[in-house]
Amino acid sequence: MSQLPFAWDEIAEAKRIRDETAPPPNEEIDPKLEALVTQIIGQVADKWTMLVLEELEERGCLRFTQIARGIPDISQKMLTQTLRQMEREGLLTRTVHPVVPPHVDYELTDLGHSLGAAFCGVWLWAEENMDRIERARADFDARAGVVKA
Amino acid sequence: MSQLPFAWDEIAEAKRIRDETAPPPNEEIDPKLEALVTQIIGQVADKWTMLVLEELEERGCLRFTQIARGIPDISQKMLTQTLRQMEREGLLTRTVHPVVPPHVDYELTDLGHSLGAAFCGVWLWAEENMDRIERARADFDARAGVVKA
DNA sequence: CAGGATCCCTATCGATACTG
């Protein structure tokens, strides 16, 4: 067991040379654009963003506490932060009414609504395939469990 | 400046009572289902998952290092982890060829491809609205900057 | 080649307290 069955280093070296001489794989996508898209999706697909989006999509124009009550597990910190970010990206408008009991309400912009529509596909996919995924997970875990046991 | 202009506590109290007596907002969505969907989307919308999905969607059946080379910024740790998770959820298959230089390749399942299709909508949305978002961000930051300055 | 194990750091998030 103390002998190496194969010269791994030589493989690595050969691979390295091949990689250097090989032409780069066709990069059809502008990396900068891809980075932006990735970043946008990353933010947009955020757990809280999705829930806020859903809430405003279903119930229209809401105040801070109304949204908070619709998403029980969110802390005010995360809600504030999420709303700011969504406002920054133009997904919703924040309107402050200068009255003595402060009154602020939030409403989706066209952009926000369009995002909701785009996300609908993923949402439906998740709903439709939920049990398939659960089964896949159970299978995987069962196999892993057998190996460990 | 030392006097409170309004009795905030009374407002809070009135609101609290109103909330308790008000009927609960119509909860059309099964919260358990929503939690699952949220979780699935949360995992699926992960940065690396998306990139791996895209890579396999475009280039078909790939080996570990081929994927790694297609996603330059990923660490092997994250790649391994992402692949395991995707395998666990049934998005891809992992095939080990028992040869001396280890050879493992990954390929999307039907489920994986269907997810790619579902995500297409969001991807297109992000592409189409990228500049709108960038402008919105710039505007927001400009306004914020003015306030601070 | 494909990946496991380890260390370590930072970004994130929740809870709490305070304010206009």
Add this chain to the structure above:
DNA sequence: CAGTATCGATAGGGATCCTG
């Protein structure tokens, strides 16, 4: 009501080294 500020825990993720 609608936030801001601060602190502490913790998990995500990178860098590095090691192995079959």
